[in-house]
Amino acid sequence: MSTPAPLPPELRYGPFSVAEARSLGVPDARLRRRDLVTPFRGVRTIGQPTSVVERAHSFAPILGSDQFFSHSTAAALWGMWLPRRLSGSDIDVSAIHPRREPRMTGVRGHRLGGASVRLMLRDGIPLSAPVDTWRLLGSQLSLDELVASGDSLVRRQNPLATLDELVAELDSHPAVPGIVRLRRALSWVRAGTDSPRETDLRLLIARAGLPEPTVNERVSADGAPVRFGDLVFRKWRTIVEYDGRHHRADARTFASDVLRLEQLAADDWSVIRVLNEHMSDPRAVARRIAAALARNGWRPPRSKLHLLRSS
Numbered sequence: 210m211s212t213p214a215p216l217p218p219e220l221r222y223g224p225f226s227v228a229e230a231r232s233l234g235v236p237d238a239r240l241r242r243r244d245l246v247t248p249f250r251g252v253r254t255i256g257q258p259t260s261v262v263e264r265a266h267s268f269a270p271i272l273g274s275d276q277f278f279s280h281s282t283a284a285a286l287w288g289m290w291l292p293r294r295l296s297g298s299d300i301d302v303s304a305i306h307p308r309r310e311p312r313m314t315g316v317r318g319h320r321l322g323g324a325s326v327r328l329m330l331r332d333g334i335p336l337s338a339p340v341d342t343w344r345l346l347g348s349q350l351s352l353d354e355l356v357a358s359g360d361s362l363v364r365r366q367n368p369l370a371t372l373d374e375l376v377a378e379l380d381s382h383p384a385v386p387g388i389v390r391l392r393r394a395l396s397w398v399r400a401g402t403d404s405p406r407e408t409d410l411r412l413l414i415a416r417a418g419l420p421e422p423t424v425n426e427r428v429s430a431d432g433a434p435v436r437f438g439d440l441v442f443r444k445w446r447t448i449v450e451y452d453g454r455h456h457r458a459d460a461r462t463f464a465s466d467v468l469r470l471e472q473l474a475a476d477d478w479s480v481i482r483v484l485n486e487h488m489s490d491p492r493a494v495a496r497r498i499a500a501a502l503a504r505n506g507w508r509p510p511r512s513k514l515h516l517l518r519s520s
Contacts, residue, residue: 226270261285277335279303290361347387355394417495445505
């Protein structure tokens with residue numbers, strides 16, 4: 210089989226539309242060659258896009274002038290925390306009524322009416338603004354998933370919004386789909402989180418009936434190197450740390466954590482480390498935390514005394 214003719218320079222570094230290729234003189238026979246992939250009707254790419262972000266970028270060349278990315282696709286483009294189940298799903302493309310949304314394989318089209326949606330550009334692509342995106346997710350995500358995605362907007366590093374902005378967003382749109390779940394989720398969103406698993410761990414603690422910890426609070430003594438704890442019970446000198454795989458895979462991070470935890474112990478902090486493997490048994494995690502709190506002076510209500518039993 211002969212080597213395919215080279216594409217024009219304008220088409221070699223990203224997805225392109227069939228219409229654009231034809232305007233540059235590329236024959237249809239070339240667009241059917243096996244070195245090109247068709248992720249969507251009317252689009253060609255070199256290589257199959259796999260992630261939501263890659264699929265959105267591959268659809269962008271045929272995005273209508275009145276269309277934009279929304280819902281979980283906009284969330285992925287913003288870097289919000291989403292459940293893994295959505296990583297292989299169709300992309301979300303919206304239009305504001307009476308404009309028409311796209312209808313084709315691999316795309317969830319939405320025609321939005323009534324509630325306004327603010328649009329922004331990210332890498333030259335139009336998409337719903339961060340807080341608008343979170344509001345739209347009310348129709349797609351569960352309660353806990355909405356808490357995690359909300360936490361990602363007000364996270365400690367590079368936040369995209371504030372809690373006040375999330376409150377104002379829901380107050381401005383009191384009748385949107387999923388509003389009851391959104392309001393419940395917002396009551397659990399906390400600023401300063403670093404990862405979705407920290408959110409999961411914080412919700413586990415709350416549902417066990419334990420006191421609510423503060424998120425990523427500074428715990429170092431005056432004059433010492435600045436150190437933070439993931440979930441901090443300052444009154445009872447207890448810190449709960451979520452130890453993700455990256456802590457163990459990255460030698461420098463792991464070495465730093467060893468010294469950090471040693472210093473915290475020297476400063477009379479009790480540190481409970483929770484691994485991903487522990488999260489499959491929430492009751493066992495809650496008992497470990499309750500025991501540490503009790504050793505440091507917490508007195509559980511009668512209804513929570515079972516947390517101090519070994520089984």
